[in-house]
Amino acid sequence: xKLKQTLLPxxxxxxxxxxxxxxxxxxxxxxxxxxxxxxxxxxIGAALNQRQVSGEDxxxxxxxxxxxxxxxxxxxMKCEVIHPEENRxxxxxxxxxxxxxxxxxxxxxxxxxxxxxQLAPWFCVDSAGKNVSPEVLKQRMKEHxxxxxxxxxxxxxxxxxxxxxxxxxxxxxxxxxxxILGKEYIPYAFQCAHEADPEAELYYNDYGMNVPGRxxxxxxxxxxxxxxxxxxxxxxxxxxxxxxYPTVEDFEKSLLAFAATGAKVMxxxxxxxxxxxxxxxxxxxxxxxxxxxxxxxxxxxxxxVSRIWNxxxxxxxxxxxxxxxxxxxVTAWGISDGDSxxxxxxxxGRREYPLxxxxxxxxxxxxxxxxxxx
Ligand code: 9MR
Numbered sequence: 001x002k003l004k005q006t007l008l009p010x011x012x013x014x015x016x017x018x019x020x021x022x023x024x025x026x027x028x029x030x031x032x033x034x035x036x037x038x039x040x041x042x043x044i045g046a047a048l049n050q051r052q053v054s055g056e057d058x059x060x061x062x063x064x065x066x067x068x069x070x071x072x073x074x075x076x077m078k079c080e081v082i083h084p085e086e087n088r089x090x091x092x093x094x095x096x097x098x099x100x101x102x103x104x105x106x107x108x109x110x111x112x113x114x115x116x117x118q119l120a121p122w123f124c125v126d127s128a129g130k131n132v133s134p135e136v137l138k139q140r141m142k143e144h145x146x147x148x149x150x151x152x153x154x155x156x157x158x159x160x161x162x163x164x165x166x167x168x169x170x171x172x173x174x175x176x177x178x179x180i181l182g183k184e185y186i187p188y189a190f191q192c193a194h195e196a197d198p199e200a201e202l203y204y205n206d207y208g209m210n211v212p213g214r215x216x217x218x219x220x221x222x223x224x225x226x227x228x229x230x231x232x233x234x235x236x237x238x239x240x241x242x243x244x245y246p247t248v249e250d251f252e253k254s255l256l257a258f259a260a261t262g263a264k265v266m267x268x269x270x271x272x273x274x275x276x277x278x279x280x281x282x283x284x285x286x287x288x289x290x291x292x293x294x295x296x297x298x299x300x301x302x303x304x305v306s307r308i309w310n311x312x313x314x315x316x317x318x319x320x321x322x323x324x325x326x327x328x329x330v331t332a333w334g335i336s337d338g339d340s341x342x343x344x345x346x347x348x349g350r351r352e353y354p355l356x357x358x359x360x361x362x363x364x365x366x367x368x369x370x371x372x373x374x
Pocket of ligand 1: 075269
């Protein structure tokens, strides 16, 4: 935090204005940006958190404006935040996000309407804690979706309608929605979203999409929605990656399998852990040793690791460019390393390095390479 504050004026000065030969220029005139370089291929976006939307994290905001032409809500549109009680909506944070995107000419993405996680506790149960009937759940889903989608009608480019509903083995995740409504909750959610804003794009979004079971089942789901005449525009491949997963080849296979359904593909939550994957079942009985394994680079990322990380990120970006005919958006899950959810996963307080900009808001080497800036 201290470092951020000390560097802030410099960073902002560097990013926002430059003085060349007495003429003040904006960053887009002065240097290349991701959106200038790749905006003709696909939307290029980032997830924003509340500190950014509220304007507190000015350095991140400067990066967002300079480099990205799309934003997505990292948390403020999730059910537990936006609709915490049956008769209470908390729309102010989402309003600010949509205003910010609109003021800056960005495609705003809504995330997410129906998800088992970060679901408000009241949503699927009655006052005694028992599952509500199918009719009541459908009524609640309709009310939730039509209120939120309807509020931003015409202002949101597209919605993650259903998030993370399919397991690795291809079966449906046994969420409350599934328990009460069966598979039909998915087409129903898409239908409600479409009715609330017929112009908005609609997406199915999931992680670990390289896994064959999930790949096949998601492709089948998209086909069945299309056969029913239900709008689905794209499959969101979240793209939470690590140093050892997925392979570019497996990721490409899934990308092509989704494109073969006729839907577009979006890379919706891109980041790559730079830390070794530590298995939950790792046989480390000593807590200190386990913590060290989880948090191996508490000061800085070693050059040797950084080189591999950057090469891997570049390979994936090259893959996205190769398939720019079917990929309509690439979105990073955050702006700079310090903000990433990965610092707290699977344990709080790790030092992670997963995003396109480092803790000092500087572009990583592969980003500079993409922009051909030294
Ligand atoms: O980045 C989000 C983090 O701030 C939240 O605490 C977390 C809660 O589940 O959700 C994170 O975002 C998730 C996204 O909404 C859906 N895909 C997985 C993302 C990382 O967990």
